[in-house]
Amino acid sequence: MTAVNPKADVLHVVGGKPLTGSIHVRGAKNFVSKAMVAALLAPGVSILKNVPEIRDVQVVSDLLRLHGVSVDVEPEEGVVTIDATHVELADVADVDTLSGSSRIPILFSGPLLHRLGEAFIPALGGCKIGSRPIDFHLETLRKLGAKVDKEHEAGIHITAPDGLHGAKIHLPYPSVGATEQTLLAAVLAEGKTELSGAATEPEIMDLVAVLQKMGAQISVDVDRTIRIEGVKSLQGYRHTSLPDRIEAASWASAALATHGDIFVRGAHQPDMMTYLNVFRKIGGEFDVRDDGIRFWHPGGDLKPVAIETDVHPGFMTDWQQPLVVAMTQAKGLSIVHETVYENRFGFTKPLVQMGATIQLYRECLGSLPCRFQQRNFEHSAVIFGPTPLTGQDIDVPDLRGGFSHLIAALAASGPSEVHGISLIDRGYEDFRDKLVALGADID
Template sequence: MDSIKIRGGNPLRGEVTISGAKNSALKLMVATLLTGEKLTFTRMPDLADTRFLSTLLEHLGADITRNGSEMTLQTASLSSAEAPYDLVRKMRASFNVLGPLLARNGEARVSLPGGCAIGARPVDLHLKALESLGAGIELADGYVEARAKNGLVGAQIVFPFVSVGATEHAMLAAVLAKGETVLENAAREPEIQDLANCLNAMGAKISGAGSATITIEGVDHLTGASHAVVPDRIETGTYALAAATAGGDVLLRDAVWKHNSALWDLMIAAGASVSEENEGVRIKASGGRLRATDMETRPYPGFPTDEQAQFMAAMCVAEGRSVIRETIFENRFMHAPELMRMGARIDLRGNEAVVTGVEKLRGAPVMATDLRASVSLVIAGLVATGETTIGRVYHLDRGFEHLEAKLAGCGADIERIKE
């Protein structure tokens, strides 16, 4: 099992090119199931998750080719309408093949999903949305069996709380439904807008993406299209926090300023310099320690839960005491005990973490517990004295493309240890 070794203390100087967003790429890839024509994506990240989803889509009948950051998918016909447990259990996003399979094929059988252990994250809202569109749903032996022999039918769907996954899933199914579908209390993330833009390029009729109300006028069929995956705002935030914490001056090339407004506000409050440039976003460290700043995760446009662990790592060496409140997922402070192994002072109180900044962290062997937690340990390792070894970095490989090379290119002393 690979590990990452970091010798801390080097400031970061240079530039990092931001890859396509993992959270968008996976749902865009699933759109191949909605059409028999060719889809071409540029800025497609090369990740464990995109490779894993490719295997599932190929099982379902997709023909996939890749050339660098360009990926072409075509599902001329479905070879199967069943997504088995072994191909779904490792990644929650795999479950989103259910709606497109149902919309195109009239029936589907998909295993209940797996993924990071950061809370229950049930699929109830996904299934209720499909039922609203006219699907018959049964649960049997760990599988969802869905049928809509006469096709899906447009409906009004009101989500009881904001869910990115359920919003995306409903969109993917409703584009081929008969009539109009209205999604109320929909998620507003940039990845939602990116999916809508791609589906519209394929001939869908979606309006309102990026707002709380999305309207979808169903069409008979979709065509092929070319689409550039939106730059990854979580990767952007991760490198921004790394630069502000380790010190230095880093240009985040291709980063989209407006997608991380909540983070920029907090980083500026903490003393970092953050500025929008033609090429992306520039981060300059203050030259001293950051100032402790409170944070609370919220649905977009609030502070993203996927950047909470990274922000906590930055606050571990900030001057003063900060309160970090997690409101999206339970059980998402699993990185805190590992940070404490490095000398961080963190007091966990339910969904709050009280972080008292220390002047220095100490390198130590630590273990990644989930995707975002793993990269918080990288940030901590960059500023720790001595050597930090991070184990189980397969979590990190799920969502960060060429992380060691990108950091090393900015002066970090970091390497992957193959085992």
């Protein structure tokens, strides 16, 4: 990975201008990287289309190459070609150089166990938004017959001396990562696997579609139970990624916060219906077209809303941070109850410094059953508005929080310096060029 130039990692923003124009959103960050890992399961060529040029794609490409896989990325066309005919165990030191860059390496476990009989997983990184334990992943692998050595000084060594075998697995919480782990590990396991309490996000269903194209036998029931009947071999796939519903909603929130008008080409209504309902309640307008969705602020006062994040089909946790910026401009009291990540409201401190009125609470300010009840986490927020925002120096804390700070800087009066913007490259393709296209005053 190329080191980030500190000077290039700062964005100078002069806010107060509505964002207007058209931008294009390509494939979902939370799907594309997993589909690339799935290519490891088959000795052959897989082709993935509608791939965004983001940091996570670079990380997975590098990890695959370390394991002897050929990866050809055509960023302008949005096509990635993966030839996993030859797979080899990567050098521990080489894998460790990517430690902390991504949480994707844990998903290499199942495919590598099937292809090589062992896998090495380095220490894992990702955004600091709350507990994201890999215990679910490791327990799933153990139930399928893997042996996990967590005492390895450089990471985790996993073996499957007798191969993987089907099992009954229950997730106490519908974890997206653990569901993906089960799918990738069980499709070639001997016998049948039943996964109850599974996540069913659109990105999960697109991964199921990819695996089915490869020859997997997978059924998904309405009660969050996924049944996988192991097959002896898989083949390469050709697939076009679903669009990124998180990026689309982020730009929609930017239109709302800046009194703008943005056409998001590629935005897909069925995957965003819960967000669209809230967007309309707060006072935003949208128009669904064949090739995307137009989002705009119609003028007048925005209305306060109360939302609770939840697993699909609930209000997505990654949608709430950008929308909170727009909530600071709504007339009245808005409430957000975060039930997915316990530390997601750390991003609000810079918003308060910019002039927002936001109070955090440890209590559950909502009706949903919450894992964080009576625990020492500030996981509810009350936002009072409208409050004018003033430009400030801001340090990007995480991917979604960072984009939210960028929206706040664009909505604020005066200049802001946003530091650490390279983190936003993990999930927002060409966001600087898109901001320029929308008329933002950035340098």
